[in-house]
Amino acid sequence: MPDAIFAHHRLAPVYDAFEGSRDDLTAYLDIADELSADFVLDIGCGTGCLAILLAESGRTVVGVDPAEASLQVARSKDGADRITWLHGDASALPPVGADLAVMTGNVAQVFLTDEDWSQTLQGIHSALRPGGHLVFETRRPERRAWEQWAATTPVTLNVPRIGPVEQSLHVTTVQLPLVSFRHTYKFLTENTALTSDSTLRFRSRDELESSLTACGYRVQDVREAPDRPDHEWVFICQSAD
Incomplete structure (x- = not known):
């Protein structure tokens, strides 16, 4: 069940105002360029800020979120008609053959149980093309x-x-x-x-790397988040098959 800030019809419209300019998202455009990703899945896309930036750069974009109220905000934005919006979660993604899937903000930390996290990783894996990438950020527990x-x-x-x-x-x-x-x-x-x-949920780096390997990913790099260095990791992972 999504949190009320994303799912409540009165709260979702105020989310963007308190999040500010979202300068943190520019790094994901750079990573998409680095990985030559033309087809991107935005998992937990929320109100669509990153999805719209990706679409404006000429990419094919699918935004996925379990909160319909947030998707309604996303669909109302300029450029939203370039994006396919899916109401649901990553565990039930269709096998679309995406080049890249991303999880920004706190998305990777909302999966509280090992089972939910594994199902999410497996669902994303099934939606990627062979050799496709998963990129996500997560806060360092320490x-x-x-x-x-x-x-x-x-x-x-x-x-x-x-x-x-x-x-x-x-x-x-x-x-x-x-x-x-x-x-x-x-x-x-x-x-x-x-x-x-x-x-x-605050997972350790070892825990994250083990779970990714178990779900069919190869961790290629773990970077600092440009906007919060030494406070967050950015995982760059590739589908291992």
């Missing part, structure tokens, strides 16, 4: 990102067509490898509030 989250203060933005909205973040549970937190959104014009609860 950097303890949740401690920074706990120190954040509320932020208020004037969201177009909605009005002033205040976002606050509270870490609710730390039971490693799982960390849970709650976003609260106050719609100040209406004096109403909605919450979104999330849990992420």
Whole structure:
């Protein structure tokens, strides 16, 4: 079940405003160029920011997400008609023969059980062409990102067509490898509030590499995330068959 920030019809439209310019996505365009990827799957595409950038660069793009409310936001954007949008998850992808699949942001960490993670990796593997690539980012557990989250203060933005909205973040549970937190959104014009609860799994590098090998991938490189060096890994993996 997707988190409310992605799945609730009132919260999905405010997501982009609080995420900002998404400068982190430029690195994925560069990787797609590096891998000569003409057909890209955006797994957990959300409101479609990366999918639209990829399509604007002339690529064939399929955006996949289990949250219909986020896909509705994505479909409303300029250039969205160039993209095939699929409502669902990666475990049931059709064998489309993509050159590259990507998971940005926290997508790779929302799979909390080993079974869910393996099914996701296997589903993506089946959707790639032989020798196709999977690229994803994930937070390094030793950097303890949740401690920074706990120190954040509320932020208020004037969201177009909605009005002033205040976002606050509270870490609710730390039971490693799982960390849970709650976003609260106050719609100040209406004096109403909605919450979104999330849990992420922080996997070690060894755990990730073992799981990828078991699901038919060869890890080609593990890089720093350009926008968060020393805090995140970017895995570059290739289908081993």
